Amino acid sequence: MAETLKTKVLVVGGGPGGYVAAIRAGQLGLETILVEGDTLGGTCLIRGCIPSKAFIHVAGEFEAMHHASRKTRHGISLAAPPALDMPALVTWKEGIVAKLNGGVAALLKRAKVRVVDGWANFSDAKTCTVTCKNGPVTIQAEHVILANGSLPVELPFVPFGGPVISSTEALSLDRLPKKLVVVGAGYIGLELGIAFRRLGADVTVVEALDRILPLFDTQLAEPVRKWLTRSGVTLHLGAKAKGLAERKGAAALTIETKDGKIEHLEADKILVTVGRKPNTHGWGLENMAVDMDGRFVHVDDQCRTSMKNVWAIGDLVGEPMLAHKAMSQGEMVAEIIAGRKRRFAPVAIAAVCFTEPEVVSAGLAPGDEALKGIETITAMFPFSANGRALSMDAGDEGGFVRVLARKDDHRLLGIQAVGAHVSELVGEFALALEMGAVIEDIAGTIHVHPTLGEAFHETTLRTLGHALHI
Amino acid sequence: MGRYVFKLPDVGEGTAEAEIVAWHVAVGQRIEEDQQLVDVMTDKATVEMTSPVSGVIVSLHGTPGEMAPVGAPLVELEVEGAGNVSGKSATPAPKPPHSDPLPQKEARGSSVPPPAKPSLAPSSGGEGQGGGAVKPAPTPAMSRPAVATRAPDTKPLASPAVRQRAEELGVGLQFVPGTGPAGRISHADLDGYVSSGGTVGRTRGGYDRREAIDEIRVIGLRRKIAEKMQEAKRRIPHFAYVEEVDMTELEGLRNHLNAVRRKEQPKLTLLPFLMRGLVRLLPAYPQINARFDDDAGVVHRHAGVHIGIATQTANGLIVPVVRHAETLDIWDSATEVARLAQLTRDGKASRDELTGSTITITSLGPLGGVVTTPVINHPEVAIIGPNAIVERPVVRGGQIVIRKMMNLSSSFDHRVVDGFDAAEFIQRMKALLEHPATLFMD
Numbered sequence: 001m002a003e004t005l006k007t008k009v010l011v012v013g014g015g016p017g018g019y020v021a022a023i024r025a026g027q028l029g030l031e032t033i034l035v036e037g038d039t040l041g042g043t044c045l046i047r048g049c050i051p052s053k054a055f056i057h058v059a060g061e062f063e064a065m066h067h068a069s070r071k072t073r074h075g076i077s078l079a080a081p082p083a084l085d086m087p088a089l090v091t092w093k094e095g096i097v098a099k100l101n102g103g104v105a106a107l108l109k110r111a112k113v114r115v116v117d118g119w120a121n122f123s124d125a126k127t128c129t130v131t132c133k134n135g136p137v138t139i140q141a142e143h144v145i146l147a148n149g150s151l152p153v154e155l156p157f158v159p160f161g162g163p164v165i166s167s168t169e170a171l172s173l174d175r176l177p178k179k180l181v182v183v184g185a186g187y188i189g190l191e192l193g194i195a196f197r198r199l200g201a202d203v204t205v206v207e208a209l210d211r212i213l214p215l216f217d218t219q220l221a222e223p224v225r226k227w228l229t230r231s232g233v234t235l236h237l238g239a240k241a242k243g244l245a246e247r248k249g250a251a252a253l254t255i256e257t258k259d260g261k262i263e264h265l266e267a268d269k270i271l272v273t274v275g276r277k278p279n280t281h282g283w284g285l286e287n288m289a290v291d292m293d294g295r296f297v298h299v300d301d302q303c304r305t306s307m308k309n310v311w312a313i314g315d316l317v318g319e320p321m322l323a324h325k326a327m328s329q330g331e332m333v334a335e336i337i338a339g340r341k342r343r344f345a346p347v348a349i350a351a352v353c354f355t356e357p358e359v360v361s362a363g364l365a366p367g368d369e370a371l372k373g374i375e376t377i378t379a380m381f382p383f384s385a386n387g388r389a390l391s392m393d394a395g396d397e398g399g400f401v402r403v404l405a406r407k408d409d410h411r412l413l414g415i416q417a418v419g420a421h422v423s424e425l426v427g428e429f430a431l432a433l434e435m436g437a438v439i440e441d442i443a444g445t446i447h448v449h450p451t452l453g454e455a456f457h458e459t460t461l462r463t464l465g466h467a468l469h470i
Numbered sequence: 471m472g473r474y475v476f477k478l479p480d481v482g483e484g485t486a487e488a489e490i491v492a493w494h495v496a497v498g499q500r501i502e503e504d505q506q507l508v509d510v511m512t513d514k515a516t517v518e519m520t521s522p523v524s525g526v527i528v529s530l531h532g533t534p535g536e537m538a539p540v541g542a543p544l545v546e547l548e549v550e551g552a553g554n555v556s557g558k559s560a561t562p563a564p565k566p567p568h569s570d571p572l573p574q575k576e577a578r579g580s581s582v583p584p585p586a587k588p589s590l591a592p593s594s595g596g597e598g599q600g601g602g603a604v605k606p607a608p609t610p611a612m613s614r615p616a617v618a619t620r621a622p623d624t625k626p627l628a629s630p631a632v633r634q635r636a637e638e639l640g641v642g643l644q645f646v647p648g649t650g651p652a653g654r655i656s657h658a659d660l661d662g663y664v665s666s667g668g669t670v671g672r673t674r675g676g677y678d679r680r681e682a683i684d685e686i687r688v689i690g691l692r693r694k695i696a697e698k699m700q701e702a703k704r705r706i707p708h709f710a711y712v713e714e715v716d717m718t719e720l721e722g723l724r725n726h727l728n729a730v731r732r733k734e735q736p737k738l739t740l741l742p743f744l745m746r747g748l749v750r751l752l753p754a755y756p757q758i759n760a761r762f763d764d765d766a767g768v769v770h771r772h773a774g775v776h777i778g779i780a781t782q783t784a785n786g787l788i789v790p791v792v793r794h795a796e797t798l799d800i801w802d803s804a805t806e807v808a809r810l811a812q813l814t815r816d817g818k819a820s821r822d823e824l825t826g827s828t829i830t831i832t833s834l835g836p837l838g839g840v841v842t843t844p845v846i847n848h849p850e851v852a853i854i855g856p857n858a859i860v861e862r863p864v865v866r867g868g869q870i871v872i873r874k875m876m877n878l879s880s881s882f883d884h885r886v887v888d889g890f891d892a893a894e895f896i897q898r899m900k901a902l903l904e905h906p907a908t909l910f911m912d
Contacts, residue, residue, distance in 0.1 A: 409652035436627035436654040
């Protein structure tokens with residue numbers, strides 16, 4: 001006889017959306033159970049945001065040392081080139097993951113959330129059975145929050161397995177691939193491809209579209225393209241991956257280039273990063289009678305599904321598939337269940353791309369469809385004129401800050417940047433947009449010297465026609 | 471190069487001053503000889519002043535609505551040749567043309583921008599009475615509305631904290647006016663909206679409140695009208711008298727005459743018949759066809775009947791005068807009324823055609839209503855106002871019949887017209903109108 005648990009709130013999925021929803025529900029005094037079959041933290045923590053950033057950090061250090069071993073750089077020279085111990089790197093990364101994972105568990109415990117370890121399978125909208133180590137557990141809940149997340153998209157003719165890996169495996173390799181082919185020049189593919197290049201791998205990027213980073217405009221992507229070219233990454237734009245082949249006993253990816261030629265790219269590993277899809281299969285979603293919205297679960301602006309008291313958040317409900325969106329929705333849903341009035345209506349969900357250099361975007365960019373009929377003004381300020389960027393050796397990579405505002409009332413509509421460490425600026429960008437700032441609000445805020453943030457200040461001054469440092 | 475000063479000339483009939491109504495030029499403008507400079511208004515006529523010389527406007531003196539004495543410098547021009555004055559400037563310390571302090575436009579909110587200086591350049595809309603067009607005083611332009619308005623699909627602009635509070639209060643932020651930059655809604659805006667019961671800016675029904683208050687300076691013709699009306703009501707103890715008149719017969723006659731009139735004859739309205747009635751009756755009531763100089767304590771009883779015809783123009787009420795109506799037959803009366811009305815509406819009526827009436831008719835035609843209490847055209851002592859003609863059931867010989875009925879309203883100056891006489895006068899008018907043949911029988 002299976003154990004049956006009854007609870008006020010059931011959260012399915014321990015990723016950033018789910019665990020935040022559970023913590024908040026617990027804080028609000030709601031009896032809450034969270035079901036997760038893997039370790040807590042989800043894609044973000046285990047095989048996404050956090051581990052990839054650890055990788056990227058190490059890759060940067062390795063590259064700097066490598067440069068220093070070849071020739072003295074800023075007065076530093078190394079007698080021998082650095083050596084990479086890949087398993088040690090993976091262990092370090094896993095240490096970080098474990099630490100954060102333990103942190104999440106502690107936070108859940110403090111919020112009095114009960115965590116059930118196993119995969120949930122729904123028989124109806126409010127009932128699921130979790131296969132645990134000690135046998136099945138049936139959970140019945142008044143409210144269900146679905147936070148099942150997303151999975152990497154597989155290419156049918158290049159299925160995962162053997163040399164073909166997804167981002168998950170790429171972060172746990174025991175050996176550095178000598179030759180890496182990355183299929184898909186979106187942010188995941190380029191972040192990892194660039195990291196592997198800096199660790200010394202020979203990297204080729206294959207992209208079906210004519211450009212890299214299709215979610216960002218070409219002006220923003222240009223410094224990244226330049227880095228790829230300068231760093232010896234081979235780019236095949238407008239090229240299609242056709243299938244696997246074997247060349248000289250090694251694996252190879254067959255592609256059709258832009259001009260119709262068939263090429264075989266030798267590879268130790270083929271990293272397929274062509275997007276992610278919502279995780280909607282294999283856990284009984286079809287038994288819950290919720291409406292779909294294409295591949296996603298349909299929700300309204302309070303994350304309600306079509307089934308009463310069934311909520312869905314995060315990657316499961318649509319783009320952008322970003323951890324911070326899921327967290328915000330999770331927090332909101334818990335508060336709504338607790339009787340608060342909330343609505344998910346952000347002005348901007350900013351996006352970050354940890355490429356070389358980093359790219360961030362908050363709000364609208366020039367050329368966006370939503371700008372139709374609106375008169376705008378825009379300006380950019382290059383990091384080559386920012387003292388802090390120069391002092392970090394980050395002034396010559398083509399980075400800049402760019403703002404876009406309404407011409408009539410100067411309200412900021414969008415802020416983008418590309419350059420070293422700009423990911424740390426994006427919070428201010430999002431704040432400016434959420435507060436409804438006008439250009440003069442930023443121009444009138446004293447920005448600390450010497451910081452990269454001064455470039456934002458100068459950009460707004462330039463929009464007004466009186467930048468000081470250019 | 472020299473200076474030429476254009477001074478307000480004597481515009482006739484002993485006028486000592488004239489009101490500046492509208493400028494047609496601006497400082498810095500190059501003008502040609504005979505180009506229109508300024509409209510000034512005397513007692514009743516508006517006069518267009520044209521430039522006697524060509525040149526560039528250096529300064530203008532006076533704003534619309536100001537009185538300028540005859541001989542006062544109006545325009546200073548720089549002209550080829552010597553000009554008509556010596557020295558740099560003709561007028562000691564010329565008053566800046568915009569010095570007249572304009573009342574600030576009322577606006578809500580704290581961030582009211584200072585009113586922009588009114589432009590002296592005349593507005594292009596010279597509709598109405600030609601040179602006599604009375605243009606409203608320039609209103610200060612608002613550089614930015616104090617409360618920004620949002621297009622229907624635009625997201626309201628507010629910080630996350632304000633948005634969350636609005637959500638908790640159940641307030642749709644799209645209805646809350648924002649006073650911050652770019653129309654941003656502050657906590658104070660939300661408080662204001664809530665404490666006003668959610669009616670600031672927009673009512674629950676979704677209809678916009680209308681908050682604008684336009685300040686229109688009462689100048690030119692409108693000021694004249696205001697003064698005349700004030701004078702009449704202050705000085706004259708009015709009494710009103712209304713009688714109903716069966717117009718069936720007269721309407722029959724009028725329709726018949728209109729049907730058979732010759733081409734050159736005008737279409738007849740009720741007015742010529744009323745004028746005919748006045749002309750017939752007034753010799754018996756000389757106290758009614760009079761002008762009362764109340765300052766001197768003298769009533770001037772006129773033998774001639776000069777009938778003022780209250781006329782609505784684009785700029786307001788004007789009363790042209792049909793002189794010696796006693797000499798005009800029904801057709802001539804109609805022609806003269808039509809001619810004067812046209813002249814008046816075109817702003818071309820002469821001073822003679824606008825003064826000297828001894829009694830006035832005010833008719834609103836189909837808008838006549840049931841009763842009016844007309845204001846006497848001071849210094850006259852009587853005014854009559856026919857109301858609308860409507861078919862009504864009335865009792866005739868014990869039967870209810872449908873007749874074309876009209877009320878005839880009238881006001882008299884009780885100082886010099888007794889109620890008995892006025893009533894008798896109106897009763898006799900009723901008798902004339904009900905038996906139209908008697909209008910034409912001696």
